[in-house]
Amino acid sequence: MMTEADYYALFEAYDRGELAAPARADLEARLAADPALALRYADFAELTGTLQAQSRRRALRQQLRSIHADMTKDQTSLKADVDAVKAETSAPAPMLRISRTERRLREFWSGYRATVGVAASVAVMAVFATLLGLEMWRNSKVQVPASYQWMRREINSLKQNQRALNRTIKRIDGTSALPTPPVNNGKFGGTGFALTSEGYLVTSYHVIRGADSLLIEGRDRQRYHAETVYSDKAHDLAILRIIDKKFNGFGRLPYTFKSGQADLGERVFTLGYPREDVVYGEGSLSARSGFEGDTAAYQISIPVNPGNSGGPLLDGQGNLIGVISARQNDLESAAFATKSSYLVKLVDSLRNTQPATPYHLPKTNQLTGAARPQQLKKLQDYVFVVKVFAKASE
Amino acid sequence: MSKGNLSSSGTTDEQLIAAIRRGDERALSQLYRMHWPMVSHFVLQNSGTDDDAQDVYQEGVMVFYEKVRDNSLELSCQIKTYLYAVCRRLWLKRLTSKSRFGVRLLDDEEHGPYLHTGAEDDLLAAEEQDRRFATMSEALNHLGEPCRSLLEGFYLLDKSMQDLTAEFGYTNADNAKNQKYKCLVRLKKLFFAHYKEEQAR
Numbered sequence: 058m059m060t061e062a063d064y065y066a067l068f069e070a071y072d073r074g075e076l077a078a079p080a081r082a083d084l085e086a087r088l089a090a091d092p093a094l095a096l097r098y099a100d101f102a103e104l105t106g107t108l109q110a111q112s113r114r115r116a117l118r119q120q121l122r123s124i125h126a127d128m129t130k131d132q133t134s135l136k137a138d139v140d141a142v143k144a145e146t147s148a149p150a151p152m153l154r155i156s157r158t159e160r161r162l163r164e165f166w167s168g169y170r171a172t173v174g175v176a177a178s179v180a181v182m183a184v185f186a187t188l189l190g191l192e193m194w195r196n197s198k199v200q201v202p203a204s205y206q207w208m209r210r211e212i213n214s215l216k217q218n219q220r221a222l223n224r225t226i227k228r229i230d231g232t233s234a235l236p237t238p239p240v241n242n243g244k245f246g247g248t249g250f251a252l253t254s255e256g257y258l259v260t261s262y263h264v265i266r267g268a269d270s271l272l273i274e275g276r277d278r279q280r281y282h283a284e285t286v287y288s289d290k291a292h293d294l295a296i297l298r299i300i301d302k303k304f305n306g307f308g309r310l311p312y313t314f315k316s317g318q319a320d321l322g323e324r325v326f327t328l329g330y331p332r333e334d335v336v337y338g339e340g341s342l343s344a345r346s347g348f349e350g351d352t353a354a355y356q357i358s359i360p361v362n363p364g365n366s367g368g369p370l371l372d373g374q375g376n377l378i379g380v381i382s383a384r385q386n387d388l389e390s391a392a393f394a395t396k397s398s399y400l401v402k403l404v405d406s407l408r409n410t411q412p413a414t415p416y417h418l419p420k421t422n423q424l425t426g427a428a429r430p431q432q433l434k435k436l437q438d439y440v441f442v443v444k445v446f447a448k449a450s451e
Numbered sequence: 452m453s454k455g456n457l458s459s460s461g462t463t464d465e466q467l468i469a470a471i472r473r474g475d476e477r478a479l480s481q482l483y484r485m486h487w488p489m490v491s492h493f494v495l496q497n498s499g500t501d502d503d504a505q506d507v508y509q510e511g512v513m514v515f516y517e518k519v520r521d522n523s524l525e526l527s528c529q530i531k532t533y534l535y536a537v538c539r540r541l542w543l544k545r546l547t548s549k550s551r552f553g554v555r556l557l558d559d560e561e562h563g564p565y566l567h568t569g570a571e572d573d574l575l576a577a578e579e580q581d582r583r584f585a586t587m588s589e590a591l592n593h594l595g596e597p598c599r600s601l602l603e604g605f606y607l608l609d610k611s612m613q614d615l616t617a618e619f620g621y622t623n624a625d626n627a628k629n630q631k632y633k634c635l636v637r638l639k640k641l642f643f644a645h646y647k648e649e650q651a652r
Contacts, residue, residue: 062632069632104639108606111584115607117516120476121509124483168498 061097068101204387205348207263209445210246210331210364248329248368248381249273249297249443251307252404255414256299259400260367260443261382262288265295272444273299276335276437283443287407292353292399293382295367296407297443298414310419311435312369315376316401321345324373325357327381328433330442331364337433338365340390342378347393348385354393355379361392367443370394375424375432464530471519483512486531490538499542507545511538514577536570583646590641598634605631 070076071084088095155163166173247264251257258273265271271283281299288295319325319342326339340359347354357370361384370379379394401418408416424432470478487508494504511534518524526533591599597619604610604618612624612631621627 061636062629065632065635066628100639100643101635104635104642105606107583107587107642108602110580111587112607112609114513114517114584117513118509120479121483121512124480125487125505125509127480128484128487164500167495 064094064097065101068098069105072102072105204385205383206363206386207261207383208247208331208361208363208366208381208392209261209264210362211244245445245447246330246364247366247443247445248364249441250367250369250377251310251439251441252296253417254307254310254419255417256304256306257286257414257416258283258297258299258441258443259369259380260295260297261380261395262290262293262295263382264367264443265297265445267447268445270446271297272446273297274442274444276440286412287403289399289403292395292403294380294395294400294403296403307439309421309423310439311423312371312375312377312439313419313422314401314404315372315378315397317398318345318396319355319372319376319378323378325359325370325378326429327359327361327365327368327370328436328440329361329365329368329381330440331362335437335440336362336365340392342372343391347395348383351393353399354382354395357392357394358390359392360390365392369436369440370397371424371432371436375422375427375436464526467530468519468524468526471516472522474520479512479516482515482530486534489531489535493535493539494542497542497546499546503542503545507538507541508534510541514573517577518573533570537574540570540574586645587642590638590645593641594634594638597630598637601627601631602634602638 067076067084071081076084088098245264247260249258249260249264252259265285265288268285271285273281273283281301281304283297283299286296286298321342321344323342324339325342326337328335328337330336338359338361340357342355343358344356346352347356355370355378357379359370359381361368361381365381366383368381369377370381372378378397380397380400381392381394384392404416404418423435427435467478467482471482490508490511491501491504494507495501499507514537515524515530515534591603594602601615601619604615605612610618612627615621615631616624616627619627619630621630
């Protein structure tokens, strides 16, 4: 009876080829015939095979390590050679020594570079979002104080009221209500006046803000299409130009533009369209600064209403000294007008931009010395209704 | 000065493989030097150290070398690409086991088509082999003295039976041999018990 150890001795001899030919043939025959023996041999083979493979692996690892060591040695010696050559030709370069802390930092940096980058960009974005948000919030708050009201008129509401009125009348008649036409997108009105005889007009910026199309209507119900040439949000001024082909000039303008400051207490007047007909307003210049000390505007004591915005403000001699823009609700009879000096400056700067139609400001004043009704008769042909058709979003 | 210049481009991949198959140590050395910069760069770029690179690279070269020696290598691409794929895979695995987050590797542009190199299968086989080695080491540790030293001496350290006889104080080589076979039988039981257990897991 053979023990397992005996079998192992036999197998080892067989694997090494140390068995004599007959014994070898005998073993091979038995392996083929006896599955239990074959399994035992397979186990033996796997066991010794694994051991041998492990031994080979160990040797290989050793070999690779030595190759690596050789390689680094070669490289350093190569480097040393190069350094030596360098040292001969030039001054010795300082050795680069990296301290322990710096190495740690470098490892940290190479490991967390991406994370640090993401964190930094998130931080930057958060800062900017906060700043922008604050800025927008402040703007939306400050934009127009409640007591400060721009004098542009919403025509739509009037129209709608009128339509409702018509409907009631019709219903009283017994006829059925007409289908209401689609509501026009918010329509605003203001006043404007001629700037040059070639078709430039002035009005307030807030009148034409968000405008889709502009319509100019004179006292004689003549209508012209206009476009915005320039708008100055800071001084609430806008320059329009009539673009109709049939338009052939306003003729000589009766007033001139004052480029200096007007005096306190000056008697001033305005013409405007707070309703369908032209309306005259009179008062005096009550302060040389506007709302909250705005030096670009005058305070005047003319009662103004929505629709007066963009109207001309003239002194007794017929010099244009301002453009009506707004009123203060919590003060008795306090209206504001942008100073004409800013308008003149604006025109001067526009002149330099080589416009399609040149700017010729009127030079002679035909209103000086005339009585007020005569002045108004001459003036009223140069004051217009500005009708604004706003975009759908407005 | 020309010492580091073994990696001349004169040798083709086929010649290199043939030389390694013959057991030419200089060919292995040449192979090793040729592709080290690539793998080193890759590992360093992906938050590894020089030691990591060396480990991964040697592991990779071993996989390749053993396949070549077994004559079981089916290379469908350049050696360079194969080694890159193997090392990339190995390093990815180490990184994922180290990191709590998902890992994205920065790849070298020039070694693009590493996905179809058959490296995955070879690596799986290599891992299986590693497991087997680990089990074997464990079994050897459980074996106890003097069996462990005897078997390690014979198989792993390649000592001759004569040396071992002298070292362990056996009266003659046959005695030592018998002892060895007995140890082998015990090792077999331990090894297969562990190995089956591992596989069942």
